[in-house]
Structure formats: C-alpha cells, structure tokens
Amino acid sequence: MTIDYFVWLAQAQQADLQRPESATAHYHVLVGQGDEAKKEADELRDEWANTNLQRRLEEPTLGLWQCIQDPSIDLATLPPYTFMLQFTFRLAQPYLSKDDNAFYIIDNPIVRDKVFRLPMVRPTGWKGSLRAALWQLGCRHDGEEHLDERVRRMFGETRGDDMGQAGRLFFYPTFFTHTGLEIINPHDRTRRVGKNPILFESVPIGAKGRFTLLYVPFDRVGKDRQKTAQQVAEDLPLLAEGLQAMFTLYGFGAKTSSGFGLAQESVSDGLLTVRAEGLKPTPEPAQATQPDQAVALPRYLEAPGQLHAELRAADGSLVAEEEYRRRIEGQGKKYAKKERQLYRKAKAWWERKGKALSEADAEPESEQPAPPEASTPTWPSWPFDSFEELISQAGRVAEQLTQGGAA
Incomplete structure (x- = not known):
C-alpha cells in the first residue's frame, strides 16, 4: 500500500515541495534513472532544502489532537x-x-x-x-x-x-x-x-x-x-x-x-x-487592601439590578416610553434627546439582563433546588x-x- 501511494505521487508532473512525501517520490524516481538523471535529482533535493530551511507546519484541528498534545490526567x-x-x-x-x-x-x-x-x-x-x-x-x-x-x-x-x-x-x-x-x-x-x-x-x-x-x-x-x-x-x-x-x-x-x-x-x-x-x-502574594469604593451605576439604575424610579413600573419592570415621557413632562422638564437616549439604554439593559433578573426573583420559593453535581477533587498544585x-x-x-x- 505504501509503495502504491508513492507511485501515485510520482505520477504528478511536478513535485510539491511543501509535501515531503511528494518530493521524496519524485527524487527517487530520478535516482532510479541512473547517472543521466543524477544532476536533476540533486537539483530537486537542493530546491526542496531551500524551501524547507524554516517551515511552520499546519496544526491539526481535530478535538482529539488537543487531548494528545496537552493531555489532561485525572x-x-x-x-x-x-x-x-x-x-x-x-x-x-x-x-x-x-x-x-x-x-x-x-x-x-x-x-x-x-x-x-x-x-x-x-x-x-x-x-x-x-x-x-x-x-x-x-x-x-x-x-x-x-x-x-x-x-x-x-x-x-x-x-x-x-x-x-x-x-x-x-x-x-x-x-x-x-x-x-x-x-x-x-x-x-x-x-x-x-x-x-x-x-x-x-x-x-x-x-x-x-x-x-x-x-x-x-x-x-x-x-x-x-x-x-x-x-x-x-x-x-x-x-x-x-x-x-x-x-x-x-x-x-x-x-x-x-x-x-x-x-x-x-x-x-x-x-x-x-x-x-x-x-x-504556595500562597499568592498578598494584595494591598483598598477601601471599599462605591460601584458606579448607569443613570437608569438606582441600585444593582433595579431600574430608576422614573423608569420603573409598579411590578419592577420597564415602563412604556410614553409613560416615561409623561413622568418627565410632569416634572416641568422637556422630553429631549438626552431623555430619549437614556430610555433606549434602559430598554436595552432590560431586554438583555433586567427581565431575566426580574423573572428569577419572581420564581416561587417552594421549588426545591437541583442537587449539586458531584465535583471532581481538586488536588494541590x-x-x-x-x-x-x-x-x-x-x-x-x-x-x-x-x-x-x-x-
């Protein structure tokens, strides 16, 4: 089978110098022709050598390769x-x-x-x-x-x-x-x-x-x-x-x-x-303790995970934009570009994170938590x-x- 493979490679008109087996097949075909092809064989080997003085190989992409290259041992x-x-x-x-x-x-x-x-x-x-x-x-x-x-x-x-x-x-x-x-x-x-x-x-x-x-x-x-x-x-x-x-x-x-x-x-x-x-x-080097600093919150939040009162409905959800506009104008302010941008940011946050947080808080307490998964022992390193x-x-x-x- 191996011999058939090299014979098949040698049938190509020109050797692929990026593939050692292709260059090998063409080189040995020339060597087998005797002294009349020796010069051509030497030139092929020199050309292959110049091409491969420094070469980066393609790393396999299979998931199995990662396990072989960097084994994880239990x-x-x-x-x-x-x-x-x-x-x-x-x-x-x-x-x-x-x-x-x-x-x-x-x-x-x-x-x-x-x-x-x-x-x-x-x-x-x-x-x-x-x-x-x-x-x-x-x-x-x-x-x-x-x-x-x-x-x-x-x-x-x-x-x-x-x-x-x-x-x-x-x-x-x-x-x-x-x-x-x-x-x-x-x-x-x-x-x-x-x-x-x-x-x-x-x-x-x-x-x-x-x-x-x-x-x-x-x-x-x-x-x-x-x-x-x-x-x-x-x-x-x-x-x-x-x-x-x-x-x-x-x-x-x-x-x-x-x-x-x-x-x-x-x-x-x-x-x-x-x-x-x-x-x-080995203990990690102790880090210098710093006084607690207040966490900077976006303007549309008054507490972590809680919308500002002007943007918050009675159930904690985001109010409609029209309702928010009435609240702003009710304070004698003008509903301008600044307020519109703030509402858009609040809406984006609500759709991205706020709704999920609200639904999680609303879950009944009677539900039993799922049993913890068996953890793998962590050995000292x-x-x-x-x-x-x-x-x-x-x-x-x-x-x-x-x-x-x-x-």
Whole structure:
C-alpha cells in the first residue's frame, strides 16, 4: 500500500515541495534513472532544502489532537501520592532525531508521528535522555556497582522475567509544529576543506513543545503511606534537578554532545500537581487592601439590578416610553434627546439582563433546588515559570510530605 501511494505521487508532473512525501517520490524516481538523471535529482533535493530551511507546519484541528498534545490526567483514579508535571518549553538549540524511515529525500529525517506527521519526541526518548542526565549528575543505578534507590524506583530495573521492576515514571510524547534543516559539513583533516555537506532535518530554535510527565507509585498500593510519602519526597527533588540538567545542560535527542537539543531556562504554564490531601500550595502574594469604593451605576439604575424610579413600573419592570415621557413632562422638564437616549439604554439593559433578573426573583420559593453535581477533587498544585523555580517548588512539596501530608 505504501509503495502504491508513492507511485501515485510520482505520477504528478511536478513535485510539491511543501509535501515531503511528494518530493521524496519524485527524487527517487530520478535516482532510479541512473547517472543521466543524477544532476536533476540533486537539483530537486537542493530546491526542496531551500524551501524547507524554516517551515511552520499546519496544526491539526481535530478535538482529539488537543487531548494528545496537552493531555489532561485525572489523578483521582490513580494511587495516593501520584504527581504530574506539565510545562511548555522553548528550544534554545535545534532538536535532532533519527527516524526509521528509509525512504526519504534526505538520509537524516526527523522522527515524526505516524498519524499527524508532526515532528515529535517519543516517550522512550524522554526517558533515556533524563536517565542519561541523572547519570551525568552522579545518580546511577545498575544493580551492581552503582545502587541509587531513587533512580531504581523512577526508572525500574531489568532482572529477568521474574525479578524485574517497572519504573514509576510515565512520559508522554511531545509534538512540534516547526521544522528546519541543519547542514553539517565534515572536513578533511589533511586538506582542511569540506567534503560533502550532510543535511539533517530538525526542529529549529524557538520552537515550542509541551512536556508531560506522570509519577505513579503503583508498587506502594496497600502499603504504609508514610513510607510512600517519604519515598516521593526523596524522588521529586531529584527528578526536578534531572529535568533542569536534561533541558538546559546535557540535551535530548541526537548529537547532544555537539550542543543540539537544549531548551531555555524559562518555561510557561508550568504546573506540579500532587494527589495528596493536607498539602498547602504556595500562597499568592498578598494584595494591598483598598477601601471599599462605591460601584458606579448607569443613570437608569438606582441600585444593582433595579431600574430608576422614573423608569420603573409598579411590578419592577420597564415602563412604556410614553409613560416615561409623561413622568418627565410632569416634572416641568422637556422630553429631549438626552431623555430619549437614556430610555433606549434602559430598554436595552432590560431586554438583555433586567427581565431575566426580574423573572428569577419572581420564581416561587417552594421549588426545591437541583442537587449539586458531584465535583471532581481538586488536588494541590504549584505553578512555576523556570526550572530553577521547579526545583524550589519540589523542595517545598518534599518538605511537606516529610512532615506527614495525608493522601
């Protein structure tokens, strides 16, 4: 089926350079024609590269896409002391990765989602990069020489079919809506000149991605909760330090040793949520109290939700304009433009809000109120806008857990 699709694309008279699969199909048709079409194939690839040096991709509009890109997790269905980390980061250096697609217009395509065809970081990529960053920080567990229980709990370990233990960390994919191209030109060490430039598809500097991580202490279900809280208090600060190191120092993706795959220190929409009761979120800064000020009301109202006496009928509704006119003229005043505009404003307010308020007040008191809907538990959350602040917030949460936060 895939081969038939590319054959169909190649039948077009001209390649669509905005679609990688179309350019790929035409390029390989030219390559298959041998040396006589090599120059034309190279020109097509160069033209495609120039078109795609920086490109913004169309974001899917399906409702399902929003759930995939920014997942919402119901912590109430998960074990006590589960926590979730979410934030949006911005790339400080291009992100590279190696896709397993062998049929592409260049040799180094970026990893893409199979459905939406957007560049992505796989959950396994996040897990490997974070563990490598913790290894660089000296937090290691290999079951033999290095034994760090925090790393073992978070990432798990493999000891055959019976002795293995899955980790508590669950990563979600991250998607990008920008692509670019990086050119790496290896040099001859003797002549010190470039050989053949190599194209790498990338996610460019400045692109944003949404990171989501879930920590689930599933292996502690039914066990001592105080000990579970103590373990979470040990794991959370280390995890925060590891995330900062991975994003800002060691990188993620391919060629991190060359400086690729780094993000900025600042993040947006950062939130740490813990499934535990008794924890106190960071208090918001106190606002200076100001003396109560009288609410400015429109001229046609004498109180919130109540028309002025000149405009109000006995039942509280708006009087007819003719009646309002008689009342004005009865005071020895002239019914001029100013009064007409005031009545129009009062009428617009009455049709928009006043009538509904009046009908609501007139409802019989004997009616029983509808039973309240079951509310979803709201778990304590700690916002942050940088990795440094994430580390601080993680420390505060760990301190409360150590002091005995109830699950």
